Amino acid sequence: MPIVRVENLHKSFGANAVLKGINLSVEPGEVVALIGRSGSGKSTMLRCLNGLETIAGGTIEIAGHKMSYRPAALRDLRRDVGIVFQSFNLFPHMSVLDNITLAPKLAKSVGKVEAEDLAMEMLRRVGLTEKAQAFPDQLSGGQQQRVAIARSLAMQPRVMLFDEVTSALDPELTGEVLVVLEQLAAEGMTMLLVTHEMEFAREVAATTIFMHQGLVHESGPSDQLFRNPQTPELKQFLGQSRAIH
């Protein structure tokens, strides 16, 4: 049974239709890469999945929650669905440890000691235990993003969403973040990633979805999709990506 199911999803910003009927289904433990040009709707799609964007039509079911915008229902959903953003969005006035323990304590009533143990375990997973007492502005971009991942994991989500998490990083810092994502994928986390890292999508994601003009234009096993794109749009897109990298 799929853990994420999206049917006929529509979304507009004013008169501008961004998503025009997306269908999508993700199995537990599956890693799905969303690729496509800027403006193709891939980030908006991802943000719809945890209710950061409200939808105009269609249905979303994720981690056993049917999308509802009642505040309590949204909080229930978000306890099970984590998201990591392009711009890290750590809380600048809190130490790394407090950044990570805050949500489990407030939203899941985890005790202080237990939350701190959990946070240290998550920091171990992203290789940053020594930075527990540091503040976000004392960390490099790559380290901040790894803390953001640890913060999200501390909620023990069933699905993780990643919105271009390496796009704001200097090229030499993307590697350390991708390693963490790879390890998460290997551990069986269900993941949806919006990414411009084609190499990474190909190697780590079982499935790749190419979005074009608000629709799923082509999708399938990553290996096949990258080796043998069927549509001219995907061919052109992959050609351009290769030219850049």
Next chain:
Amino acid sequence: MIRNFSFSELPYLLQAAGATIGLTLMAMLIGGMAGLFLALGRVSLWPALRTLVSGYIATVQGVPVLILLFMAYYGIGRLGFDIPPILAAAFSLSIYASAYLGDIWRGAIQSVARQQWEASASLALSRSQQYRYIILPQAVRIALPPTVGFLVQLVKNTSVVSIVGVVELARAGQLINNATFQPFQVFVTVAALYFVICYPLSWVSRRLEARFNANRPS
């Protein structure tokens, strides 16, 4: 009998300066509490409340403190309540402070990055938890320099309450001048006392501003 202005007047002036500080603190405390609710109302999810609050703020900001004072002192008197001048003074200064502080803090809350709301919402925090743990702590840092700056304005504006007979620093100066006819000496002393109260605040405000600007992520 005309007496000479001398250092013997100083205890009286210092006592009056105490009244000025007391009035300022009272207006700051009451106006501050009201201001916090106004700021939160101004950014509330409920449009009617936002409109109501911005109407209040615009109205109060568009009226001189002196007129607020007259409305409190004479207006409430006409309603049949005998209100002592000091209460009318504290009341009108609180109203004045609430509107300005509400507006300063509204701006501070709104200047916390939108992504902080999104990140905390995505971690399943409720709206009140977002305010309590994420938004307000950051807004306070942003709001501190202009708030202290406003405090300086407030100290100086307490002088208007001398009109209804509250003896604070400005009124004390008038009274001494009436007895000594040495306005220059008297009011230079009064000015110096205002300066002694206000300058440290201005200094703190500038220091805070420099410190927070240096820390602000680019």
